Amino acid sequence: MAKDSLRDEEKLVVIGGSAGSLPVIMFILQHLKPTLRIPVVVVLHRKSDSDSSLSTLMAHRAKLVVKEADDKDPIIPGMIYLAPPDYHLLVERDKHFSLDDSEKINYSRPSIDVTFESAAEAYGKGTVGILLSGANADGVDGLQVIQEHGGIIAVQDPSSAQVPYMPQAAVNQLKVERILGIQDIPGFIDSL
Amino acid sequence: MDNAIGEQEMALLLSDLLELYGYDFTDYAKASLKRRLNRLFTLDRFPSFAELRYQVRNDAEYARRCVEQITVNVTEMFRDPAFYHALRTEVLPVLATYPFIRIWHAGCSTGEEVYSMAILLKEANLLHKSLLYATDINTQVLQKAATGIFPLSQMKQYSENYIASGGKEDFSSYYTASYNSAKFDEELSRRMVFSTHNLVSESSFNQFQLIMCRNVLIYFEKELQGRVFALFDESLEKLGYLAVGSKETIKFSPIANRYRQESKEKIWRKIH
Numbered sequence: 001m002a003k004d005s006l007r008d009e010e011k012l013v014v015i016g017g018s019a020g021s022l023p024v025i026m027f028i029l030q031h032l033k034p035t036l037r038i039p040v041v042v043v044l045h046r047k048s049d050s051d052s053s054l055s056t057l058m059a060h061r062a063k064l065v066v067k068e069a070d071d072k073d074p075i076i077p078g079m080i081y082l083a084p085p086d087y088h089l090l091v092e093r094d095k096h097f098s099l100d101d102s103e104k105i106n107y108s109r110p111s112i113d114v115t116f117e118s119a120a121e122a123y124g125k126g127t128v129g130i131l132l133s134g135a136n137a138d139g140v141d142g143l144q145v146i147q148e149h150g151g152i153i154a155v156q157d158p159s160s161a162q163v164p165y166m167p168q169a170a171v172n173q174l175k176v177e178r179i180l181g182i183q184d185i186p187g188f189i190d191s192l
Numbered sequence: 193m194d195n196a197i198g199e200q201e202m203a204l205l206l207s208d209l210l211e212l213y214g215y216d217f218t219d220y221a222k223a224s225l226k227r228r229l230n231r232l233f234t235l236d237r238f239p240s241f242a243e244l245r246y247q248v249r250n251d252a253e254y255a256r257r258c259v260e261q262i263t264v265n266v267t268e269m270f271r272d273p274a275f276y277h278a279l280r281t282e283v284l285p286v287l288a289t290y291p292f293i294r295i296w297h298a299g300c301s302t303g304e305e306v307y308s309m310a311i312l313l314k315e316a317n318l319l320h321k322s323l324l325y326a327t328d329i330n331t332q333v334l335q336k337a338a339t340g341i342f343p344l345s346q347m348k349q350y351s352e353n354y355i356a357s358g359g360k361e362d363f364s365s366y367y368t369a370s371y372n373s374a375k376f377d378e379e380l381s382r383r384m385v386f387s388t389h390n391l392v393s394e395s396s397f398n399q400f401q402l403i404m405c406r407n408v409l410i411y412f413e414k415e416l417q418g419r420v421f422a423l424f425d426e427s428l429e430k431l432g433y434l435a436v437g438s439k440e441t442i443k444f445s446p447i448a449n450r451y452r453q454e455s456k457e458k459i460w461r462k463i464h
């Protein structure tokens with residue numbers, strides 16, 4: 001993809017995944033270049049009482065710094081942020097996070113749609129949404145909003161997904177620009 | 193798919209709520225607030241933003257509904273059991289040394305946390321000398337809280353939370369089940385005082401040894417968070433405790449240097 005005129009601090013990568021996405025996330029984190037200058041936000045469906053060991057595990061794999069997002073954390077390029085369990089993670093227009101413990105969306109908190117939609121409103125065409133393996137349709141509406149704001153949307157190739165339902169739903173309902181094999185996702189992000 | 197309520201529409205509604213009804217949402221975190229407004233718009237099936245705005249401006253009853261719906265009233269009993277465990281083992285033994293205990297639940301919503309606290313106090317044999325002040329911006333949730341009636345379907349989860357928090361009793365001994373609801377013992381609610389209070393616009397009304405305000409500050413912008421922390425500081429006795437939600441912190445607030453976090457949990461103690 002050709003670099004456009006956006007500066008890196010005006011871009012944001014948001015990745016959503018559910019059942020079967022954890023190994024893919026780990027692969028992506030392991031292979032992202034340490035020189036990446038774009039913030040990456042990861043929203044994974046997980047149990048509400050899970051502790052912070054997931055971010056520790058992710059930090060262990062990644063060459064970039066991984067942090068479970070706290071309320072009002074500024075969004076810093078080159079950081080990987082993980083949505084905390086039992087909260088929705090929202091992106092504010094002045095480029096920081098806020099948390100929300102309102103009702104579950106698509107049976108999920110954090111909901112991928114909530115993060116994707118607020119990211120699109122904050123980062124507009126600088127938003128890149130990637131939807132991975134999963135068993136429900138959370139994230140599809142969010143991808144659509146990203147697309148409406150001029151951002152780029154991509155999904156994990158459903159044929160490579162442990163649970164293809166989520167990326168397949170996106171492919172069925174939207175015009176997805178990029179359908180990526182697992183191997184290709186880190187390179188895609190690095191090239192943004 | 194595009195939201196009916198964007199930045200401009202939200203600004204109009206917020207200024208209506210402030211000018212006509214005195215509710216100040218202008219320093220609430222915007223991304224969440226906008227979602228809540230769009231949710232209300234869909235929920236109440238307005239054909240256009242103009243009609244929602246007309247209704248808010250001309251119908252005080254509906255304006256109240258609007259406030260109730262855009263504030264988040266999701267809560268549960270013994271949420272984050274490790275936090276309640278810390279209250280049991282680290283905070284209550286200190287509070288026990290006072291002749292009289294005053295606790296403020298700020299933004300208590302439907303009251304699940306207040307009843308959880310009353311159970312802790314009862315088990316520590318402190319309930320008889322405690323008063324729990326429970327406040328919220330919404331009248332309706334306070335009325336619900338005062339009844340002490342919660343959905344029976346939640347009790348399994350609450351019972352698990354209770355046990356994980358170090359509870360040793362049979363959780364079902366605290367309520368009477370009938371049909372789909374669980375009514376908690378009046379022995380618990382007898383020590384509670386419910387009252388409306390708006391953290392954004394109202395001032396301190398008493399002195400407390402413990403203030404609980406969990407998952408309320410996340411809805412505020414940073415500057416407003418600072419003002420609310422100052423209000424808590426004013427309302428807290430020296431050596432009192434301030435407890436916030438698991439992803440909230442007083443660390444970067446203007447009052448941070450007078451407080452020390454003595455627990456692994458999000459509980460700070462006023463040391464100056």
